[in-house]
Amino acid sequence: MADAINKDIVCKDNEDWKPIIFDTDGLPRAKLIAHYLAMDIGVVTPSKDGMNLVAKEMLICNPEAGLILSSGAGTDVQLGNAGFYTEESRCYHRISDIANVEEFAEAFYAAAMEEKEDKVANGSRLSNFLKSHDIDEWSTAFLDPSWTHEVIRLVPVTQLSDFYVLMDKTAQNSLENSCKPAGTTHLTLQTDAEDGEVLSIKYDIHDELSELHKDLAFLQFIQSDDTHNVESFVETLSGFHPDGPAIFHEEVARAVELLNEGDHFQHFFTDRDGTLKSYSCSYPTSVQPAYSAVIQAQFARKCAQVCAIVTTSPLVHIGILNMLTLPEGYYAYGASAGREWYINPALQFKDDSLSDEDLNLLNLAFEKVEDLLAKPQFRNFTWIGSGLQKHYGHITIARQNQEKSMHRVLGNLLSAEVQKIVKELDPDGSSLVLKDGEFEIKIYTRTFDSEMNIDGKIFNKGHGVRLLKKKLNLKMQIGNILVCGDSENDLPMLEECLEEAKDRVYTLWVTRSKPLKEKVSKLCAQYGNSHVGFVSCPGVLLGAMAQATVRVFNMRPISGEEDTAAFEDEL
Incomplete structure (x- = not known):
């Protein structure tokens, strides 16, 4: 492609000039820095998280340059969370769809035509931020081999952006020491309005701290000599149940009984927030804990065939993909109630009804x-x-x-x-x-002219499941289906599965609401289905999923060292 462009665009006065110099061999450090210093615009556009240090090196070396990032770049997530890309202020240029030629061209044109004064101001802001949040800060939080709260550096928490960055790093002590009064989970954060007014909001970060405690316990568990004994970690989870360990074990036992009855699930559809993850005080802080990711991955690996998380959250830009720690390939992700789907970097699709x-x-x-x-x-x-x-x-x-x-x-x-x-x-x-x-x-x-045949209606999670079925040609009439949810938004997802599989649907709901329990039970009864269970919190559901996975390990052991190391594979 580069050769074709170079042949088509030439300079008559300088035959050696080329519009594109395409080099795949890399550059020595000195020449690389020289290129950074000479550049007018830096471009980092991976399809998924990657090349973060390249984008940061560019602006550290040359803070007067412009920057173009794809939404798949991890740097875009970090800078976006810190407030550098908003409707009011955009310090860099973003490409949401790297397959869209027009969007790419518009981003290049906008970056090239940006006033030098604005480009220098934006580049300097980004460069100063990156210097403050450098490799030492990152390595201190993530790479220390002991992974305990003893080595996490304390930092003050006064701004919203500080809070979001800390949630990404699971800096437990910093958050606890910032709560006022001491010993509570109340965190007051400030932000500056455009008119200079200082505004504040009070958060209750009980959930965030609880999840950090669980992850620290999990990280200690995987360092022990007993990592194959998952029951010991599930026992740890019981201590976090709001009604105590005894109630936790009772609920887990009932949920495991339902999962064991279903045995193996050909399809598994589930909500995330409130179902697999307790509600956080703010969506940007609802990063998936490590223990939850491992349990979900192993359940998908051993107990189900096709797994999908269907959420009302967006896909990116502080959406479901930004909140995950799950390895690639275990789950499909249906965002916006399943109106847009991410299967893997090469397979993504949307509902076609939006004009x-x-x-x-x-x-x-x-x-x-x-x-x-x-x-x-x-x-x-x-x-x-x-x-x-x-x-x-x-x-x-x-x-x-x-x-x-x-x-x-x-x-x-x-x-x-x-x-x-x-x-x-x-x-x-x-x-x-x-x-x-x-x-x-x-x-x-409203939805019109849709391939889902829902003209004039509001797109819901049931339609999202139907869209996935159509695009992937799922055979939902074959095998058992597991559905998990926690709110009325999840009822259409359950109904769609009941339409397809009737009494082969098994469903677990995370709720204490009697009206919702009645609606779920009544809906299942309409299809002659009684495979219904209820638990009070996401921790119970995750504990049951872990126990069900252990049962499969014991019933269908696999040869070699993989059996004893299976629960460590995702770490």
């Missing part, structure tokens, strides 16, 4: 809601729960946190303002639908 007009209307709604949340009285709503999220096909606005500490009157006022925006953009209600819940407000686009 450009729908997307433009949704973008306008997002911009107006974003402006609304910039007002001082509403700004705290961006920092709780899901905050403000743009999905493929809908928008989510948080209106209450799990602790229910936000004033209800203010939440109702926010809801009224969002309703005005929807009414203004879609007076006759033909394109947009607003759903107002206890914790979130959602703005959906």
Whole structure:
């Protein structure tokens, strides 16, 4: 391709000049730095996390250069979480789809035409940030062989970005020492508004600290000589159950009985937040713990064939893929209620029913809601729960946190303002639908001309499962199906599976809600299905999955050292 371009674009006055110099041999350190210093724009566009140090080296060497990153670059996630790519301020250029030639060209053009003054200012901000969060900080948090809280460096926590970075590093002591009053799990964070006003919000980070404690216990477990004895770690999880170890073991036993009855599942569909992961105070802090990743990977490996996590969260840009620590290949990920799917870097697809007009209307709604949340009285709503999220096909606005500490009157006022925006953009209600819940407000686009045959309806998780079935040609009439969820949003996913497999569906729900339990049981009964179980928290479900995996190990042992080391393979 490079040769073809060089033959097509030539300089008559300089025959040796080439528009592209294509080199795959690498450069010595001195020449590499010289290239960094000479560059006008640095381009790092992997399909998935990689080449992070290259992007950082570029700006450390040349803070006056522009930067283009793909959304698959880990550096994009780090810089995005730190606030360097927002609607108000974009310190670099982002390419969401590296297969989109037009998007690539637009990014190159925008970077090339950027005013030098702006480019220097943005590059300097990024360079200073990278110098503050350098390799020493990273290695201290991640690479010390003891992996205990004794070696994690304490840092002050005063800004939201500090909190999000700490969650990525699981710096337990720093978070605990930042809680006020001492001994509580209450963390007050500050951020500066554009007008210079200092704003603050109070988080209850009980869940975040609890998950860190579990991971530290898990890391000690895998360093022991008893790593094949998974039951010992499940026993550790029992100490975190809100009702005590005895209740934990009772619930696990009942859940394991249901899983053992299903034996092996041809398909496994599950929600994430509230089901496999307890709710965090804010979505950017809901990074998947290591212990959970290993349990889920091993369950997928030994107890199920096709596994999929279906979530209402976005796919990227603080979405499901940014929150995972699972190895590649065990699960498919259906984001935006399964409207966009990630199977692997080479296999991704979306629902085809969204027109450009729908997307433009949704973008306008997002911009107006974003402006609304910039007002001082509403700004705290961006920092709780899901905050403000743009999905493929809908928008989510948080209106209450799990602790229910936000004033209800203010939440109702926010809801009224969002309703005005929807009414203004879609007076006759033909394109947009607003759903107002206890914790979130959602703005959906209606679905028309869809291959899923759901014209005029709101896309839900059941449609997401149907889309996956169609694209991958899943044979859901064959074998047992396991479905796990925790809210009414997951009911369509269960119903879709019941339509396909009737009494071969097994379902476990993480809920204490009697009305939801009744709805789940009633829905299953309509299909002659009684394979229903309930647990009170995600830890119980994970404990049951671990025990079910152990049972399979014992029943179907595999030869060689793989059997005793199987639970260590994902670490």
